[in-house]
Amino acid sequence: MKPPTDRGSLALGAYVYAVLAFIIVPLVIVIPMSFSQNDYLAFPPSGFTLKWYAEYFDSRQWRAATWLSVQVALLTALFASVIGTAATYAMIRGRSRLVTVFQILLIGPIIVPHIALAVGLYLFFQTIGLSGTIPGFVLAHTVLTLPFVVFTMAAALGKVDANLEAAAMSCGASRFQAFRLVTLPLVLPSLASSALFAFIISFDEPVVSFFLSGVRQKTLPRRMFEDIEQNLTPVIPAIATLLIVLSILILLGAHVLRSRSVTR
Amino acid sequence: MMEAGRSHFWHSDGRQLSGLSTLLLLLPFFAIIAFVFVYPILQLLVISVLEPHPTLDNYARVVENPVHMRVLMRTLWTATLVTALSVVLGFPVAYYMSRAKGTVAALVAVCVILPLWSSVLVRTAAWSFLFQRNGLINSALMALGLTSEPFKLLYTQSAVVIAMAHVLLPFMILPIYGALRSIPNDYGRAAAVLGATRLRTFLEVILPLSLPGVVSGSLLVFLTALGFFITPALLGSPQEMMISTLVSKQIREVLDWPFAAALVGVLTVFVTLLAIVFSKTLRFDRLMGNAS
Numbered sequence: 001m002k003p004p005t006d007r008g009s010l011a012l013g014a015y016v017y018a019v020l021a022f023i024i025v026p027l028v029i030v031i032p033m034s035f036s037q038n039d040y041l042a043f044p045p046s047g048f049t050l051k052w053y054a055e056y057f058d059s060r061q062w063r064a065a066t067w068l069s070v071q072v073a074l075l076t077a078l079f080a081s082v083i084g085t086a087a088t089y090a091m092i093r094g095r096s097r098l099v100t101v102f103q104i105l106l107i108g109p110i111i112v113p114h115i116a117l118a119v120g121l122y123l124f125f126q127t128i129g130l131s132g133t134i135p136g137f138v139l140a141h142t143v144l145t146l147p148f149v150v151f152t153m154a155a156a157l158g159k160v161d162a163n164l165e166a167a168a169m170s171c172g173a174s175r176f177q178a179f180r181l182v183t184l185p186l187v188l189p190s191l192a193s194s195a196l197f198a199f200i201i202s203f204d205e206p207v208v209s210f211f212l213s214g215v216r217q218k219t220l221p222r223r224m225f226e227d228i229e230q231n232l233t234p235v236i237p238a239i240a241t242l243l244i245v246l247s248i249l250i251l252l253g254a255h256v257l258r259s260r261s262v263t264r
Numbered sequence: 265m266m267e268a269g270r271s272h273f274w275h276s277d278g279r280q281l282s283g284l285s286t287l288l289l290l291l292p293f294f295a296i297i298a299f300v301f302v303y304p305i306l307q308l309l310v311i312s313v314l315e316p317h318p319t320l321d322n323y324a325r326v327v328e329n330p331v332h333m334r335v336l337m338r339t340l341w342t343a344t345l346v347t348a349l350s351v352v353l354g355f356p357v358a359y360y361m362s363r364a365k366g367t368v369a370a371l372v373a374v375c376v377i378l379p380l381w382s383s384v385l386v387r388t389a390a391w392s393f394l395f396q397r398n399g400l401i402n403s404a405l406m407a408l409g410l411t412s413e414p415f416k417l418l419y420t421q422s423a424v425v426i427a428m429a430h431v432l433l434p435f436m437i438l439p440i441y442g443a444l445r446s447i448p449n450d451y452g453r454a455a456a457v458l459g460a461t462r463l464r465t466f467l468e469v470i471l472p473l474s475l476p477g478v479v480s481g482s483l484l485v486f487l488t489a490l491g492f493f494i495t496p497a498l499l500g501s502p503q504e505m506m507i508s509t510l511v512s513k514q515i516r517e518v519l520d521w522p523f524a525a526a527l528v529g530v531l532t533v534f535v536t537l538l539a540i541v542f543s544k545t546l547r548f549d550r551l552m553g554n555a556s
Contacts, residue, residue: 006462008462008463012356012359012360013360015356016356016357016360016372019353019354019356019357020357020372020375022353022430023375023376023379023430023433024375024378024379026387026390026391026394026430027378027379027382027386027387027390029390029393029394029400030386030389030390030393033393044400044403082292083292083293083296084293086289086290086292086293087289087290087292087293089281089289090281090285090286090287090289090290091290093280093281093286094280094281094283094285094286094289094290095280095281095283095286098290102290102293105293105294105297105301105302107539107546108297108301108302109297109301111487111535111536111539112301112305112532112535112536113487113488113490113491113508113531113532113535114491114493115491115493115508115511115512115528115531116305116308116491116528116531116532117301117304117305118493119308119511119515119524119525119528120304120305120307120308120528121300121304122515123304123307123308123311123521124303124304124307139296139299139300140300142296142300143296143297143300143301146293146296146297175281175285197381200381204382204383204384204385204386206383206384206385206493206494207493207494210493210494211515221383221385224385224389225385225494225497225498228385228388228389228392228498229497229498232389232392232393236389237389237393240383240385240386240389240390243382243383243386244382244386247378247381247382247383248378250381251377251378251381
């Protein structure tokens with residue numbers, strides 16, 4: 001096809017690039033701001049300094065919040081990918097009559113507003129002492145990330161020929177051996193990328209964390225929320241820049257895993 | 265929600281798992297969803313009708329108090345504006361993305377997908393920098409001589425609508441893109457061969473066939489916008505609350521649990537009913553980027 005050159009296409013192109021700028025500019029704007037010497041967040045940024053990064057890394061509060069979020073996100077990634085993969089495998093290889101219930105429960109955490117779940121969990125976890133604890137955050141984030149793990153794993157597992165496992169089993173392998181030695185290696189890239197996505201969803205999750213955070217146990221998003229709400233310090237652009245870099249790394253990782261995937 | 269007709273998605277031939285293994289593998293999933301999702305939501309709904317005594321008074325307070333009704337109406341209106349803005353901004357991008365090839369396609373895809381996987385707080389914070397008195401937008405307007413006094417942009421409903429549309433735009437673009445990609449190229453060519461202009465081909469062939477994607481994206485954006493918390497809480501005015509910020513206030517400041525539970529009940533039941541009515545059009549699996 002010839003590249004379209006008429007006026008309509010040009011207008012469409014211009015409009016699309018304007019929208020893309022609208023999408024991207026607010027994200028990248030924080031990068032120059034994070035290096036600005038201004039103590040208040042004026043535009044345009046001036047000078048160059050790393051002091052806001054130093055302030056973030058030197059602050060005990062920011063470090064504690066970050067460490068809490070890292071722990072929660074790592075455990076969430078582990079739990080969600082194991083539980084999600086087990087359930088998906090059962091739905092694909094089993095003859096369960098639970099398909100409809102499974103699908104409804106899977107969609108639930110996506111449909112039901114996070115504020116509703118956050119408030120419900122706030123009340124529930126307070127009565128059983130899980131509020132503001134790592135297990136509490138991990139349980140909540142596992143529920144929020146499970147749908148994404150299941151969608152990814154259903155696509156991957158659905159492409160693995162069931163006869164491969166059947167063949168392994170007819171050669172004497174147990175069901176578990178057949179899964180571990182035949183199917184698992186084939187879906188490993190997808191499993192790893194679903195763990196990456198679960199990690200980043202948990203690490204950035206703001207609403208449930210907001211309600212479950214205690215006075216001392218605050219996740220990074222909760223600390224950021226307070227900072228933005230109260231005084232909006234110039235540390236925020238520095239943290240935002242670091243978080244954007246993290247998102248890029250996660251997406252790159254997922255992309256590499258995807259291109260390596262045998263089951264694609 | 266995926267309809268029953270697509271349940272082949274879950275089944276493959278070959279030797280099946282025994283009933284017991286299936287159950288054991290599903291058990292952790294059902295346990296955590298029941299314990300950490302179904303139970304807390306049900307408990308809130310029960311509180312909303314049983315406390316302080318079996319009553320619908322908590323719901324009556326939502327609809328009878330004009331202040332609370334205004335919050336509900338503002339929430340519906342804001343979600344509608346955000347959805348409309350997302351369609352207007354998102355459709356052309358999805359269309360362009362579905363036609364683009366090579367580097368251009370990759371560039372557009374990155375612009376759409378990167379924000380989806382970056383923190384909502386980062387994106388909301390960025391808008392609060394942009395909307396400040398001395399932020400980029402006011403600086404640009406004053407430099408261009410369009411205004412001598414900086415506008416009040418932050419803590420307005422417009423700020424909330426713009427920032428929410430920005431955050432939710434990928435949820436609009438990806439389903440439309442999925443629908444556009446599933447239209448065979450031959451259809452456009454056939455229309456062209458039969459003498460249709462490019463505009464007419466678009467209006468009579470491409471647009472109608474892409475509508476399921478538009479409906480799906482609009483629902484996703486609308487439903488998510490109704491319960492959005494972070495952006496209204498940080499960019500909106502305390503005088504112009506949305507339902508989620510009102511819930512937060514009831515819990516954190518007023519400590520009125522039954523009323524907060526009723527507000528959550530209204531929101532959850534409304535969103536769930538809409539999702540059930542449109543269950544056939546909502547395709548969540550597309551959000552992971554696999555247009556399967």
